Amino acid sequence: MKNDRNAVADEYRPRFTTIGTLCLIIVTAVFLFPANRLLAREIPIDKIFNAADTDGDGLISKQEWHQAMKKRFDTLDTNKDRNISREEFEQQEEISGYRLQQAGWSSFVRSGGVKQFDTDISDGSSFKTTRLTLQLGGSYARDYRTSVGLTIGYSYNGYSFSTGTAEGVFEPWEDVHTTSLGLPVRWGMGKQWSGFLNPTIRATGEQGAAFNDSLTGGVFGGAAYRFSDRLVIGPGIGVISQLEESATVFPILIIDWKITDRLSLETGSGLGATLGPGLVLNYQLNKNLMFSLGGRYEKLRFRLDEDGAVPGGIGEDTSFPVFIGCSYEITPQARLSLVGGIETSGDLRLEEKDGKLIRKEYYDSGGFFGLTFNIRI
Numbered sequence: 001m002k003n004d005r006n007a008v009a010d011e012y013r014p015r016f017t018t019i020g021t022l023c024l025i026i027v028t029a030v031f032l033f034p035a036n037r038l039l040a041r042e043i044p045i046d047k048i049f050n051a052a053d054t055d056g057d058g059l060i061s062k063q064e065w066h067q068a069m070k071k072r073f074d075t076l077d078t079n080k081d082r083n084i085s086r087e088e089f090e091q092q093e094e095i096s097g098y099r100l101q102q103a104g105w106s107s108f109v110r111s112g113g114v115k116q117f118d119t120d121i122s123d124g125s126s127f128k129t130t131r132l133t134l135q136l137g138g139s140y141a142r143d144y145r146t147s148v149g150l151t152i153g154y155s156y157n158g159y160s161f162s163t164g165t166a167e168g169v170f171e172p173w174e175d176v177h178t179t180s181l182g183l184p185v186r187w188g189m190g191k192q193w194s195g196f197l198n199p200t201i202r203a204t205g206e207q208g209a210a211f212n213d214s215l216t217g218g219v220f221g222g223a224a225y226r227f228s229d230r231l232v233i234g235p236g237i238g239v240i241s242q243l244e245e246s247a248t249v250f251p252i253l254i255i256d257w258k259i260t261d262r263l264s265l266e267t268g269s270g271l272g273a274t275l276g277p278g279l280v281l282n283y284q285l286n287k288n289l290m291f292s293l294g295g296r297y298e299k300l301r302f303r304l305d306e307d308g309a310v311p312g313g314i315g316e317d318t319s320f321p322v323f324i325g326c327s328y329e330i331t332p333q334a335r336l337s338l339v340g341g342i343e344t345s346g347d348l349r350l351e352e353k354d355g356k357l358i359r360k361e362y363y364d365s366g367g368f369f370g371l372t373f374n375i376r377i
Contacts, residue, residue: 050229110135112372116343118162119366125171127348127363130158131370137182145188153180157300157317172350172359173315176302178204195223196236196254204243208305210312216241216301224254232256243301243314244355250297253279268294292325312353319346321368333376340369 052060052068060068076084116129132155139149155178161171180202188194198220205214222236236252257265262285268278278296285291297320304313323341330336346363 105138105140107138107377109375109377110372112337112339112370114339114368114370116366116368119343119346120364121348122362125161125163127159127161128366129160130156132156139184143188145186145194147184147186149182149184151180151182151184153182154178155180172310172348173206173302173304173308175207176204176300176315177207178202178300178302189223192226193223193234194226194232195221197221204301205303206305206308206315208307209303210306213312214243214303216243218247220252222252222254224256230258243303244351244353248299255279268296288329290327290329292327293323294325295320295322310350310352310358313358314349314351314353314355316349316351317346318349319343323368335374337372337374338370339372340367342367 049060050056052064054064054067055061073084111134112132114131116131118126118128120126133153134155135151135153137149137151139147141147157176157178159174159176163171180200182198182200184196184198186194186196199217200219201215201217203211203214204216205211218238218240220236220238222234224232224234226232232255234254236254238250238252239247241247252267254267255265256267259265262283264282264284266280266282268280278294280292280294283291297318299316299318301314301316304310304315306312321341321343323339325337325339327335327337342365344365346366348361348363349357350359351357
């Protein structure tokens with residue numbers, strides 16, 4: 001009788017399905033809009049004041065004020081017709097690469113797709129992946145330094161393994177789905193310090209995996225000090241629980257360094273990142289076009305299908321992607337990016353339900369190419 005009850009319980013345990021995951025995204029998206037990037041480059045009051053206070057005496061004279069307004073007018077009058085159109089005026093949301101965040105509600109939609117090309121595995125087989133990511137949510141800003149938000153994300157990782165002529169090859173899983181929920185909070189601490197905290201919960205599993213057994217959680221947090229208008233830097237830390245193993249703890253470098261007027265180094269946006277956003281070096285060619293070089297460590301650990309070859313087991317894919325990108329700002333609210341690079345130092349793991357290792361295979365460096373877009377509302 002006890003076995004019968006267990007069988008019935010297993011039959012009705014929530015499982016990952018493509019339709020179920022998409023329904024969850026759609027229903028939640030009705031209520032949520034993503035928060036602005038935690039480390040958004042908002043322009044501080046000091047920068048505005050110091051730009052007008054040309055003699056540095058801590059006061060803005062009437063002459064300095066008029067000079068500042070004339071300079072601002074000339075900046076907005078991009079076609080030099082001595083008039084500012086509505087389109088030109090809206091561009092004041094962006095000043096020297098810094099985003100002005102107004103008090104109140106804001107939102108964005110972020111999405112992307114990446115194709116990893118056929119990559120050789122150490123056992124003689126190969127694999128390729130298709131990765132799709134969608135992020136939605138909203139935030140409320142009390143002022144330009146303080147905000148709280150709620151985000152929801154969905155990622156699809158489709159694996160295709162090719163056996164070739166090898167025997168006993170690695171064919172452990174197929175489609176992996178991830179849903180995540182976050183609560184990013186950002187606040188000011190005095191004039192120079194700012195802090196952030198982002199607790200998250202996520203479920204990552206192959207289609208058909210038990211949903212409850214696929215849950216993990218964690219938190220990203222840190223603080224940054226504004227040394228000048230060109231440099232913000234500070235320490236951060238991430239703590240993420242793992243399926244059937246100890247939590248992963250890793251450092252995060254919080255940095256926003258405008259090296260020159262065109263070159264900058266910053267913490268990455270982290271779209272789809274599982275272990276921190278990494279670092280990105282940017283070169284702003286002109287107002288709309290920017291090139292990037294970056295990298296980060298990736299670890300995707302997930303629960304396997306209850307009806308698969310290893311029922312309820314664990315799969316893992318780790319790598320260090322290095323990429324270059326090209327971003328084009330279509331409007332001040334919309335950006336389109338192309339990205340390409342190489343997945344390096346990759347390995348695949350297959351484990352029992354309790355985390356006991358069954359098999360581990362390394363894979364060669366493999367190329368990837370993708371497209372992402374970001375819309376702020």
